[in-house]
Amino acid sequence: MEIQGHRAGSASALLGALPYLLGAITAPLIGIASESTAVPLWQLSF
DSSP: OOTTGGGHHHHHHHHHHHHHHHHHHHHHHHHHHTSSOSHHHHHHHO
16 A cells, blocks of 8 residues: 555545446436336345
C-alpha cells in the first residue's frame, strides 16, 4: 500500500461510486421489464 498510496483516494472513490453507477444502469431496465408485475424486481433483490 505504501508504494501505491497516491492512488488510494482514486480507488476509494471508484469503489464508492460503483454501486450508484450499477443502480443507475439497472433501475431503468428493471422498470421497463416490470410494467405489470413485481417479479423482476423480486429476482433482482435476491
